[in-house]
Amino acid sequence: MAQAQPMDAPYAKLVQLETGIARVLAHNPSAFTYFGTQTYLLGEREVAVIDPGPDLPEHVDALEQAIGGRPVVAILCTHTHRDHSPASKPLAERTQATIVGCAPLALATVGPRADASFDGDYVPNHVLADGETIEVDGKTVTAVATPGHTSNHLCFAYEGALFTGDHVMGWSTTVVVPPDGDMAAYMQSLDKLRQREDIIYYPAHGDPVTNPQQYVRHLSGHRMQRERQILGLVRDEALAIPDIVANAYPGLDPRLVPAAGGSVFAHLVDLERRGLVQRQEELWKAA
Incomplete structure (x- = not known):
């Protein structure tokens, strides 16, 4: 594993984190997204994109440039908040890739939502079940169901790394808001991760987590x-x-x-x- 790089990367630029893992930071900083949403690219000859992020033209352009004409095996979404999944549609149109990952979910919460509203336009070609896999460059990406932040939340495991979306963030605790957010489910999902042997977490917001099990115990x-x-x-x-x-x-x-x-x-x-x-x-x- 390469040394974890801090979250001071420039916007709309490809940053190589380790062999087969790179990121592009979306320019959507806020009190809930930290510096913005990190979109991850897995693979070398072909790629998978995790959490394409908000539908910002400069971000989608940067993703297309980062892909560089390589085949896109899949566009993977951890959940359907508007800072995570909306760019899946324009990116799929540009790359002819399929959208897979979490189930569609669009709910109105009690009162105005504080962190991010749901993406009602998200339409996956295939919903991944817990433990279901896809391959990128002959390496396996596995869906890990982690409900709690939202009922449809997934993490993705790849070569010792876990892409944790908003379930585990590198700068703040996760927001859990009913009716869809569920504290009991969130705690169970944390326990599920604690029993895994991932080496590093790459969250959608904040720095990489290099001590996963210890950090999950801290969150619990x-x-x-x-x-x-x-x-x-x-x-x-x-x-x-x-x-x-x-x-x-x-x-x-x-x-x-x-x-x-x-x-x-x-x-x-x-x-x-x-x-x-x-x-x-x-x-x-x-x-």
């Missing part, structure tokens, strides 16, 4: 700590989600408050299913 521990914190806050009095957020996330960037509220709601829904909290209209109380 963080969520369990947050759960205990929420239970402690609602043990003595019934609270609304904004009050829980204000207490659990002091000094939070105002742009991130809706996302924090979504994750708190996801925790509360999971705790309610387990009989640990009760809902009283807009208020939540320990059972």
